[in-house]
Amino acid sequence: MIAKNNKVVNKLVSISLVLTSIIYLYTAGFGVFSVVNQRAIMMMLLLPTIFLSRKDVDEEDIGAKKRILDYFLAILIFVANLYMLFIWEDRAMVLGATNPLDIIMGTIMIIVLLEATRRSCGLFLSIISALFILYALMGPYFPAAIAHRGETWTRVVSFLYLTTEGIFGTAMGVASTYIIVFVIFGAFLEKFGGGEWFIKLAYAVTGRYRGGPAKTAVVASGLMGMISGAPAANVATTGTFTIPLMKKTGYTPEEAGAIEAVASTGGIFTPPIMGAAAFLMAEYLRIPYATVAKSAIIPALLYYLTLMLVVDALAVKKNFLGQSPDDLPKFRDVMKEQGILSIPLIVIIFLIVIGYSPMKAAFYSTLLTILVAFFTPQTRPTVKMILDALKQGSKGCVPIISACATSGIIVGIISMTGLGAKLSYTLIGLSNGNLLLAGLICAVVALILGCGMPPTAVYIILSSILAPSLVDLGANPIAAHLFIFIFAAVGALTPPVAITAYTGAAIADANPNKTGIKAFRYGISAYIIPFMFLISPEIILIGEPLLIMKNVISLTIGIICLVVALEGYFIMIFSKLPRIIMGLSCIGLIIPGTTTDIIGFIGVILAIGLNIVTNKNNNKQLKKKDSIA
Numbered sequence: 001m002i003a004k005n006n007k008v009v010n011k012l013v014s015i016s017l018v019l020t021s022i023i024y025l026y027t028a029g030f031g032v033f034s035v036v037n038q039r040a041i042m043m044m045l046l047l048p049t050i051f052l053s054r055k056d057v058d059e060e061d062i063g064a065k066k067r068i069l070d071y072f073l074a075i076l077i078f079v080a081n082l083y084m085l086f087i088w089e090d091r092a093m094v095l096g097a098t099n100p101l102d103i104i105m106g107t108i109m110i111i112v113l114l115e116a117t118r119r120s121c122g123l124f125l126s127i128i129s130a131l132f133i134l135y136a137l138m139g140p141y142f143p144a145a146i147a148h149r150g151e152t153w154t155r156v157v158s159f160l161y162l163t164t165e166g167i168f169g170t171a172m173g174v175a176s177t178y179i180i181v182f183v184i185f186g187a188f189l190e191k192f193g194g195g196e197w198f199i200k201l202a203y204a205v206t207g208r209y210r211g212g213p214a215k216t217a218v219v220a221s222g223l224m225g226m227i228s229g230a231p232a233a234n235v236a237t238t239g240t241f242t243i244p245l246m247k248k249t250g251y252t253p254e255e256a257g258a259i260e261a262v263a264s265t266g267g268i269f270t271p272p273i274m275g276a277a278a279f280l281m282a283e284y285l286r287i288p289y290a291t292v293a294k295s296a297i298i299p300a301l302l303y304y305l306t307l308m309l310v311v312d313a314l315a316v317k318k319n320f321l322g323q324s325p326d327d328l329p330k331f332r333d334v335m336k337e338q339g340i341l342s343i344p345l346i347v348i349i350f351l352i353v354i355g356y357s358p359m360k361a362a363f364y365s366t367l368l369t370i371l372v373a374f375f376t377p378q379t380r381p382t383v384k385m386i387l388d389a390l391k392q393g394s395k396g397c398v399p400i401i402s403a404c405a406t407s408g409i410i411v412g413i414i415s416m417t418g419l420g421a422k423l424s425y426t427l428i429g430l431s432n433g434n435l436l437l438a439g440l441i442c443a444v445v446a447l448i449l450g451c452g453m454p455p456t457a458v459y460i461i462l463s464s465i466l467a468p469s470l471v472d473l474g475a476n477p478i479a480a481h482l483f484i485f486i487f488a489a490v491g492a493l494t495p496p497v498a499i500t501a502y503t504g505a506a507i508a509d510a511n512p513n514k515t516g517i518k519a520f521r522y523g524i525s526a527y528i529i530p531f532m533f534l535i536s537p538e539i540i541l542i543g544e545p546l547l548i549m550k551n552v553i554s555l556t557i558g559i560i561c562l563v564v565a566l567e568g569y570f571i572m573i574f575s576k577l578p579r580i581i582m583g584l585s586c587i588g589l590i591i592p593g594t595t596t597d598i599i600g601f602i603g604v605i606l607a608i609g610l611n612i613v614t615n616k617n618n619n620k621q622l623k624k625k626d627s628i629a
Contacts, residue, residue, distance in 0.1 A: 009071075017391040018387055018391050020180075021180075021184050021390035021393045021394045022390060024181060024184070025184060028359040029364075032177060034089075035173065036085070036164065036168055039173060039175075040084045040085050041081075042175070042176045042180070042397075043077075043081045043405060044081035047077045048077055048078045049395075050120050051073045052071070073115060077113065080105050081109070083105045087099075087102070088162070091162050102157075102158070102161070103153075103158070106160065106162065107153075109161055109167065110157065110161070113406060114129060114130060114406065120403075121454050121457070124449075124451075125406055125453045128453070128461075129410055132409065132410045133413065135413065136150075136151045136156050136413045136416065136417055137150065137156065138150060145422065146422050148417045151417070155416075156413070160409055160413075166408050166409060167409060168405075170280070170411075171405075171407055172404050174283050174404075178279040178283075178289070178362075179276045180393070180394070181358075181362040181363055182273060184362070184390070185365055185369065186396070187390075187396060188369045188370065188393070191381075191388060191392065192369060192379045192389075193378060194338075194341050197338040197339075197341050198220045199216070199238060199242070201219075201331070202216045202217075204330060204331040204334050205331065208328060210316065210320045210321055211311050212328075213248070214255075214256075215308065216242060217238070217242035217256075218311060221239075221267065222263055222266055222270060224237065224238050224267065230275075231265040231489070231492055231493075235260050235264045235507070236503055236507070238264065239504055242260055243256045243508045246260075249320055252510070253509055253511075254508070254514045257506075257518075257519075258521075260508075261493060262307050262493065263304075263307060265490060265526075266300060266303045266523075268489045269485060271293035272293050272349045276400050276404075276456045277455060277485050277488065277489075278293070280460060281485060282358075284463055289358045290352050290355075293352070295541060296482060298533075299529045302529055302559050303529065305525075306525035309570060310522050310567055313563065313570070316573065338376065341369070341379065343368065344365045344368045347361075347364065351365070400454070400456060403460075410461050414465060415464075420465050424469040427441060427442070428472065431473070435473045435535060436534070438469060439475075439483060439530070439534050442462065442469075442470065442487070443487045443531075445462065446458055446462055446487035446491060447490070447494050449461070449491065450488050450490065450492055450494065451494065451497035451498075455488040455489045455492070456488075459484055459485050459488045462484045462488065463481055463484055466484060470483065475535075478537070479533050479534050479537045482530070482533070482540060487527075487530060489526075490526045495513065495516040495520055498512075498516035500519070504519070528562070532590055532591075535592060536551050538551040551592055554589045554592070554597045555590055557604065558587075558600065559590070561582045561585045561600075562586045564579060564582040564607075565580070565583030574611050578607040578614070582603070584603055585599075589601070
């Protein structure tokens, strides 16, 4: 009986997921619903699937009881959203006493949403949201710096449930318009072989160079990360292929897991298709998405340059050679078999650049993905494949939706209690008006929250609390938001709770803590570059062209010096003293300023000259054929 019920429930879940994708593809192409309808319909269809998709469905007695509770919670959150669809227009037009049924439904919505978020995103975000609710209710009992008059439960529920300032706020608006259609596009691209093509293409291009499998992981995971937007999930997919190859080449399990984790993490802030927070950033700043993508180009390129140089340095130290061309897929064959899948990617970039809305660009590119897939036997779609892609698209949005809705609780309470302004004043006071010190405080907070929360949720919360303070202290608005976005992303890469690195460690059968430490080291540029564009927006392509060129070149050379200092190799092997000089030169080069740049360049020349004189023997052993990919 349980098994039969489970089949029915699974069918309902599949129908709900497919229907959601169809509805939101339609709105992307032909126009959205009214504000609350657009958001509530998505939550009504997707959030119940969190409770209906449990994996312990085959347990006996206790399993059956759990299923009954799951069904009950799924019905409750469905009804709470359905109720909102019917009453929101009346509540928006009429002022007066709050309907008791509204409060009941709002209470159900908040409680069940917190449980849904616990199941889909982890306990931390739900606990933080519950603490914020407690803060709203118990305001007078908090320290004077953040105390407030206190709110009644009725007012808290009304504000969070019945307005577009809480659960149904901006984050849910962006999730139900831009984010879902991009996730669906990524699902279609992957379903028709996009992920497999990325890996084959990367392997064909990089496999012949020393450390080839690791370089394949960097390229493939970066490409996959752009369309998945979920670092841990990206590790779990591409890592199953790249990590065993790296280990087979000779990389240790910890190195293989760390390289894959760092490569997968960068995709979330790599243009043209970035993570969900990038769309939120465009909405918050009221700028085109293309502007956000443009600002992330240099940080993303430098991040992957750092990782590629680290991988190459490891290959040199371990004397790894490239693989024989006979053992690699041929570039021409890879492009012939599945290269047609590059057309939708090119089109989506082109449409965004020429000014199409991200929704329209993703909608047309999704349809184009289906169309071009018919042209080769390897990618030719079937009805089942299309339905599976629709299902996977909405399924991939479920944790994003729950995170956005729950983050709306936090943002709503920050707004209704005035906490944002109080914390902004506190941050400015703690930093004594120093932008870099304020940035350091923001980075620490983002990393702590990022250890246990999705990057999107961290960005939503901190962009409303800390970004205004950074702007008040002189940061460019785009730089302030991108700063928080990147640190929110690398929180999952940072020990002691490096979730992305731990995922790589599990696949590599490696020590999680050692993998996390290595991932932090390999991804070190992500902790440095944001500080540079915070004080020098030229790094994110804002400013005079000559100054942009100067600062980007200096930072690039500084990053190379950093890799030399850490790993001891770039074009040549460096001995200890030159490495130390390179590390000091790095500091001068990454800090914007003509004087510091000159000092840094002098240090680089000194280090190279000293190394040539003192380290001749080691460098003679390097062969030209093993040059950097």
